[in-house]
Amino acid sequence: MKLIFERGKEGQACTLMPACDVPQVTLAAPKREKKLHLPHVSENELSRHYTELGKQVHGVNDGFYPLGSCTMKYNPKVNEKAAALPGFTNVHPLQPAHTVQGCIEVLKQTQEMLCEITGMDAMTLQPAAGAHGEFTGLLLIKSYHESRGDVKRTKIIVPDSAHGTNPASATMVGYDIVNIPSAADGCVDIEKLREAVGEDTAGLMLTNPNTVGIFDKNILEITSIVHEAGGLVYYDGANLNAVMGVVRPGDMGFDVIHLNLHKTFSTPHGGGGPGSGPVGCKSFLAQFLPGLQPVEKDGALSLVAPENSVGSVKAFHGNFLVVVKAMTYILMLGKEGIPAAAKNAVLNANYMMNKLKDIYPMAYDTVCMHEFVMCLEKMKHDIDVSAMDVAKALLDYGIHPPTMYFPLIVHEALMVEPTETESKETLDEAIAVFRKIYEDAQANPAAMHECPVHTPVRRLDEVRAARKPVLRYTFE
Amino acid sequence: MTHPAELMYSKSHEWVKFIDETTALIGLTDYAQDALGDLVYVNLPEEGDDVTAGESFADVESVKAVSDVFSPVSGTVAEVNEELIDAPEKMNEDPYGAWLIKVENITEKEELLTAEEYIEFYENEEA
Numbered sequence: 001m002k003l004i005f006e007r008g009k010e011g012q013a014c015t016l017m018p019a020c021d022v023p024q025v026t027l028a029a030p031k032r033e034k035k036l037h038l039p040h041v042s043e044n045e046l047s048r049h050y051t052e053l054g055k056q057v058h059g060v061n062d063g064f065y066p067l068g069s070c071t072m073k074y075n076p077k078v079n080e081k082a083a084a085l086p087g088f089t090n091v092h093p094l095q096p097a098h099t100v101q102g103c104i105e106v107l108k109q110t111q112e113m114l115c116e117i118t119g120m121d122a123m124t125l126q127p128a129a130g131a132h133g134e135f136t137g138l139l140l141i142k143s144y145h146e147s148r149g150d151v152k153r154t155k156i157i158v159p160d161s162a163h164g165t166n167p168a169s170a171t172m173v174g175y176d177i178v179n180i181p182s183a184a185d186g187c188v189d190i191e192k193l194r195e196a197v198g199e200d201t202a203g204l205m206l207t208n209p210n211t212v213g214i215f216d217k218n219i220l221e222i223t224s225i226v227h228e229a230g231g232l233v234y235y236d237g238a239n240l241n242a243v244m245g246v247v248r249p250g251d252m253g254f255d256v257i258h259l260n261l262h263k264t265f266s267t268p269h270g271g272g273g274p275g276s277g278p279v280g281c282k283s284f285l286a287q288f289l290p291g292l293q294p295v296e297k298d299g300a301l302s303l304v305a306p307e308n309s310v311g312s313v314k315a316f317h318g319n320f321l322v323v324v325k326a327m328t329y330i331l332m333l334g335k336e337g338i339p340a341a342a343k344n345a346v347l348n349a350n351y352m353m354n355k356l357k358d359i360y361p362m363a364y365d366t367v368c369m370h371e372f373v374m375c376l377e378k379m380k381h382d383i384d385v386s387a388m389d390v391a392k393a394l395l396d397y398g399i400h401p402p403t404m405y406f407p408l409i410v411h412e413a414l415m416v417e418p419t420e421t422e423s424k425e426t427l428d429e430a431i432a433v434f435r436k437i438y439e440d441a442q443a444n445p446a447a448m449h450e451c452p453v454h455t456p457v458r459r460l461d462e463v464r465a466a467r468k469p470v471l472r473y474t475f476e
Numbered sequence: 477m478t479h480p481a482e483l484m485y486s487k488s489h490e491w492v493k494f495i496d497e498t499t500a501l502i503g504l505t506d507y508a509q510d511a512l513g514d515l516v517y518v519n520l521p522e523e524g525d526d527v528t529a530g531e532s533f534a535d536v537e538s539v540k541a542v543s544d545v546f547s548p549v550s551g552t553v554a555e556v557n558e559e560l561i562d563a564p565e566k567m568n569e570d571p572y573g574a575w576l577i578k579v580e581n582i583t584e585k586e587e588l589l590t591a592e593e594y595i596e597f598y599e600n601e602e603a
Contacts, residue, residue: 164542405540411511462539466516467565 001052001456005473008041037475056456058400059271064422064430066352068371068403068415069163069211071241071263072270073345078332079266079325088324093316097302104301107317108294110327111278117330117338118240118257119250120280126291126318130238133258133277134169134205136290139310140256140281141203141232142173143288147308153202153231159188161211161407163238175202182409186212186364188222197229207236208252209243209369211407213349213415223253232256240264241419242346242370245339256281265326276322291317344420345370348427352418355431359438363410371417373410374402380412383445387412390437392459395452397433477506480572485594486548486586491572498582500549501575504536507598509571512538515564520576525553527579529586534576536567551582 041049059065065072082088091100111123127133138156145153156170157178167177180196183189187210197204204226209215216222223233235249235257241264249257261276262269269275281289290313292303317323333341346369353362353372363373376387391401391414403415418427441448452458479485484492489508493501509515517537527533532544533553555578560566566574589597 408541408543463514463516463565466537466539 001056002049003473004039004041004046004049005037005475007045007049008039010040012040012042012045014041014043014046057271058395058398063398063400064418064426065400066402066416066418066430067400068213068373068417069238069406070269070403071238071260071370071417071419072400073241073263073266073419074421075266075268075325076329076332079328082328083321083324085324088321093320098300101301103320104294104303106324106327107320108296108301110323110330111294113327113330114259114278115280117244117248118235118237118259118280119248119252119254120257121250121283122286122289122293123278123280124289124291124293124318125276125278125320125323126312126314127258127277127279128314128319129262129273129275129277130236130258130260131165131169131277132313133260133279134165134234134236135172136277136279136310136313137234137256137258137281138170138173138175138203139290139313140279140285140288141234142175143308143310144232144285145202147288150230152200155200156202157193157196157204157226157231159206159210161186161409162205163207163211163236166205166236170205182210182212185366186210186214186409187216187218190218190221190225193222193225197226197231199230201226201229201231203232203234203255205234205236206254207239208249209239211239212364212373212410213239213242213368213371213417214364214366215243215369219252227253238263239370242342244342245335246342250280250282256285261322261326266329267322267325274319274322276319276326278318278323341420342370345418348418348420348422349416351424352416352427352431355427356434359435360414363413370419371415373407374414374416375410376412376414379441383441385441385445385448387414389448389451390414390434390441393437393440393448393451394433396454397436399430399433477510478572479506479591479594481591483572483591484548484588485591485597486546486588487597488546488548489598490546490548492548492585492588493575495578498551499554499578499580500551500582501578502547502549503575504545504567504571505594506571507594509568512536512543513540514538515567518560518564518567518576520556520558520561521553523553523556527551527553527577529584536564545576547579548586548588549579549582550584551579554578554580 060072060074087102091103114123127136154176155178156175157180158166160179160181170177178196180192181189208219226233232255235254237257237259257280259278261267262273287306287308288310289306290310292305294301295304349368349370349372353368360374363375380386387404391404394401405413489505491503491505515536515538519535521533527547529550533547534545535542536545557575
């Protein structure tokens with residue numbers, strides 16, 4: 001398709017200005033030396049440009065989007081309605097507190113509800129996304145050890161199935177990473193963990209259910225091993241959707257968590273979101289939380305910085321309107337709806353897994369949580385059809401591919417997370433497509449390398465995109 | 477897939493070519509480059525850095541993932557193959573020509589495999 005700069009021509013515009021009725025003045029300095037490159041398009045062309053862009057992509061509103069670990073659940077429209085209320089949009093973060101009591105109430109109530117769901121004592125809504133939350137949570141862990149003069153704790157333990165952001169965030173905070181292998185069942189290898197912990201352990205980062213979609217049954221033992229060594233335990237909330245309202249990270253022994261409101265709590269994900277990655281903690285860490293905390297006194301709310309706050313990790317209160325959407329979601333579902341959503345997510349994943357496992361081998365053939373991992377190594381070996389080929393073939397059927405080649409411990413991995421908001425009919429259609437692709441692959445493996453054939457763009461050259469990226473338009 | 481008999485191999489899929497008792501070239505095996513897929517970026521250490529047997533000294537990025545490269549020996553980096561920074565595809569095209577680092581003053585090495593043992597090792601790992 002044509003880019004916006006390749007459309008239109010000089011003189012075209014979206015507005016017709018009335019004739020100037022005052023003398024024209026040219027400012028002396030500073031004067032721009034070169035004319036700005038702005039698109040010259042009519043409103044009609046501009047509208048078509050964005051519509052065309054919209055047709056090039058696939059979102060939750062286009063079709064099934066089982067992108068494992070990303071929880072691409074439907075974003076209810078009522079969330080948008082609440083976030084568009086003028087009381088939330090026509091405000092400024094520097095307004096006096098007494099003029100924005102409702103907004104502060106939103107922050108307070110959302111924090112309380114998220115604390116209740118996760119078993120935490122305090123929460124900050126400031127971080128802008130998951131990895132930002134990880135960074136913030138690790139700052140709390142670091143502040144805790146430093147406040148006790150315990151400066152020899154320099155290592156963060158991360159299982160080999162972890163999201164890449166975990167070691168990256170820990171490195172950003174200045175920690176060294178200790179990688180521990182998973183046991184054969186995909187869970188934490190308890191003996192390896194015992195060997196890894198010690199006086200230099202600052203903490204362990206973990207997600208439960210873990211990255212292969214299995215609930216680690218040893219979780220209480222895991223958290224107590226780390227605590228006994230003097231470390232803290234961090235919960236990566238990427239997979240909270242499987243257990244929200246059913247079990248709480250706080251009860252599993254976790255000290256710090258982050259949540260992804262754009263995953264678990266139905267705010268938009270992808271395409272810029274924006275995201276929101278609240279961080280919760282146990283009471284002994286609350287003194288270090290970033291930003292401002294809502295405090296109620298004599299019936300009035302105000303915002304106060306925690307005593308030993310690490311400072312701000314983002315301007316003001318984070319992505320406030322995203323918080324409004326998440327609060328709407330929680331209130332709409334209520335205390336019965338939250339666990340029901342989690343259980344349905346788990347049911348949907350198990351349903352799909354069991355309808356596919358006779359032809360697509362599962363990395364771990366057990367009851368899964370909200371997602372499951374297929375291992376296509378045999379298919380790749382036998383007929384040279386890779387996980388990538390299957391993923392690309394799905395695009396031809398209007399299905400967004402699952403997560404590919406992750407987790408790294410499973411070869412030729414496809415990680416499927418249907419989410420709770422898909423109906424049985426949608427799942428059945430997707431299952432039929434997966435089975436059809438399998439049959440097509442057996443009949444004509446070579447044709448699989450050509451997929452997709454019906455999409456606006458065919459298979460993209462990922463290697464060239466990575467080696468020689470073109471990141472901006474270059475004018476002649 | 478080829479694995480030259482004159483080289484030694486680590487279980488983490490690096491090859492080692494000893495120039496003398498305490499000096500060696502280190503690179504990624506043919507099996508490793510094939511499993512990683514097209515490599516698009518490499519992050520190498522600097523001359524004079526120490527490497528430790530069993531610990532990461534570099535990372536490589538393919539279209540699939542970022543992976544650590546582990547040193548099969550302990551020693552000092554004598555030379556870095558800077559050609560790879562602009563042409564990481566060399567590790568795919570010629571895995572045994574595209575050495576990553578040259579290590580000198582080698583004091584320790586982990587248990588290394590012969591080509592035959594290495595092939596047996598990864599075939600078992602796959603199964």
